[in-house]
Amino acid sequence: MLQIKILGTGCPNCKKLEQETKKAVTSLAIEAEFEKVTDYQKIMEYDVLSTPGLVINEKVVSSGKIPSQGEITSFLTSALENS
Amino acid sequence: MAAILEYVSHLFFSGVGNLAAYLAAHVLLCLLPAFYIAGAMTALIPKETVTRYLGRNTPKYISYPAAAAAGFLLAVCSCTVIPLFAGIHKKGAGLGPAITFLFVAPAVNILALSYTGAVIGMDLAIARLVLSIAFGIGIGIIMALIFRKEDAEHDKKTDLMFAGQATMRKVAVIFLLILVALLVVGTFQIEVLKTAYFEINLALPGVNQFQENLFRLIPFDPSRGEEGVTAQGAVLIGLLILIGLTAWRGIEKIHDGFNTWTWISTALVGLTLIFAALSVNPYPGGVALAFTGKFFGVLLSVILLGWMIPTQLTENETRDFLWETWRFIKQIFPLLIVGVFAVGVIRVLIKPEWIQAVAGQNTILGNFAGVIFGVFMYFPTLVEVPIAQMFLSLGMHRGPLLAYLISDPELSLQSILITASIIGKLKAWVYVAWVSLFSTVAGLLYGAWVNGTSLGLVTLYLAIFLGLLALLVWLIERNNDKTSPVEA
Numbered sequence: 383m384l385q386i387k388i389l390g391t392g393c394p395n396c397k398k399l400e401q402e403t404k405k406a407v408t409s410l411a412i413e414a415e416f417e418k419v420t421d422y423q424k425i426m427e428y429d430v431l432s433t434p435g436l437v438i439n440e441k442v443v444s445s446g447k448i449p450s451q452g453e454i455t456s457f458l459t460s461a462l463e464n465s
Numbered sequence: 466m467a468a469i470l471e472y473v474s475h476l477f478f479s480g481v482g483n484l485a486a487y488l489a490a491h492v493l494l495c496l497l498p499a500f501y502i503a504g505a506m507t508a509l510i511p512k513e514t515v516t517r518y519l520g521r522n523t524p525k526y527i528s529y530p531a532a533a534a535a536g537f538l539l540a541v542c543s544c545t546v547i548p549l550f551a552g553i554h555k556k557g558a559g560l561g562p563a564i565t566f567l568f569v570a571p572a573v574n575i576l577a578l579s580y581t582g583a584v585i586g587m588d589l590a591i592a593r594l595v596l597s598i599a600f601g602i603g604i605g606i607i608m609a610l611i612f613r614k615e616d617a618e619h620d621k622k623t624d625l626m627f628a629g630q631a632t633m634r635k636v637a638v639i640f641l642l643i644l645v646a647l648l649v650v651g652t653f654q655i656e657v658l659k660t661a662y663f664e665i666n667l668a669l670p671g672v673n674q675f676q677e678n679l680f681r682l683i684p685f686d687p688s689r690g691e692e693g694v695t696a697q698g699a700v701l702i703g704l705l706i707l708i709g710l711t712a713w714r715g716i717e718k719i720h721d722g723f724n725t726w727t728w729i730s731t732a733l734v735g736l737t738l739i740f741a742a743l744s745v746n747p748y749p750g751g752v753a754l755a756f757t758g759k760f761f762g763v764l765l766s767v768i769l770l771g772w773m774i775p776t777q778l779t780e781n782e783t784r785d786f787l788w789e790t791w792r793f794i795k796q797i798f799p800l801l802i803v804g805v806f807a808v809g810v811i812r813v814l815i816k817p818e819w820i821q822a823v824a825g826q827n828t829i830l831g832n833f834a835g836v837i838f839g840v841f842m843y844f845p846t847l848v849e850v851p852i853a854q855m856f857l858s859l860g861m862h863r864g865p866l867l868a869y870l871i872s873d874p875e876l877s878l879q880s881i882l883i884t885a886s887i888i889g890k891l892k893a894w895v896y897v898a899w900v901s902l903f904s905t906v907a908g909l910l911y912g913a914w915v916n917g918t919s920l921g922l923v924t925l926y927l928a929i930f931l932g933l934l935a936l937l938v939w940l941i942e943r944n945n946d947k948t949s950p951v952e953a
Binding site: 391394395398402422425426430431432433446447448450451 | 516720
């Protein structure tokens, strides 16, 4: 079970990132729990300088851009292997 | 009743006319490339190339200019500004550079600058750039001095986050430079670009007829600074709508992969820019097409870009670039259209005498009035520019106009609240006071230059003003060293 957090104050890119990540999760057929972090005091607790940020199991894997499907898939699989 | 209806329809057509003239005349050769540059900057410049100079251990003479550069290069949308501001403040170089960044980002991003340049004039755009950077650094240093103690107590986390070493690919740099070249040849009004190298006459009598009809349909009054829609303008508006429609099909779902629409819309943008650079002059019985330096410059840049996108950029880069550009357009353009329409309506309602009485001269009061208007009115990104042009055509002096243009994007209730929640209420209001003062001074200095004071003298005034402020702050600080500053 992966814990996925989307960091972002609600700008269009954050929504896009969420969609893309959900798509990758569905195509990998893995279980994941999604949480949106919109309060930037909380966002700042992670090491991100710009949103949207993608956090898997409390680890920041991407920030400041929307990664491609391939990249998201590899983030997810490597997180699965490590857990 | 009939009179009221007629008046309302007059207002409505004034709005439509303003909108159409704007789309046709100003948008294409400046805003379209500017949106693409903004998109390319967001997609292709890794943030680490600038933020690594913002760490806690970076010397001040590097971190302040770097913060100003970050404002210019990295921040086109508030999505980026807020976390970056909070990050620089809390984990990076501290309050000073964070404030510099906050000041510079909204005022001098590429969109605001090129739009100001095309609509109002390059001199004002350059004044906006130079004074915003100078005063942004000035306010940053002053804030850091005033709140020195609290800043030192700030969390002493490592600046690992700022130590990234990413560099930009050379190809990406070249790509950005060509985009900038496209913007420059499209908007700068210099002789080489304005000269026509050859002309073609086409016997198309319909074109002139069409333009006459357009002028009749959307009446305009050149003496009030209004512009009509030309035949070329009408074609360009049509092309813009086509771009919008194809982009909706091709770029909205770009994360699922490129499709035919993606390429059609991108090619359309290129074609539109080339057509816009052509100068089309209808006359009774035909139309003259003049090929100017601007046309060849735009043509060359568009061909180079068209070659680079499929062959030199990676698929990820192209996708991010197109997506970010589209996102900016979607976010900013609709608000701009509404704003320009509203400006067209309002212009009819304001009497030039009012504006001239308050800010017709470069006085302290006039400049302050510009600032106050900027602080209390909130306009979406870029809408401040058509509003400024309206004031200009109604007789506002260029000094107060600059004061307004600097203060309006800087300060709005929204930005004050966000700032307050990150750095505290007291600091936020102190910041507001400084911005008001600095914007007024910026307007006064620029206004003096417009009135004929030499550049050297203006620079001297600026240096004296900054020097006096620094001295004052330093003296106050030295006296108050024992009493700790009030916490918000």
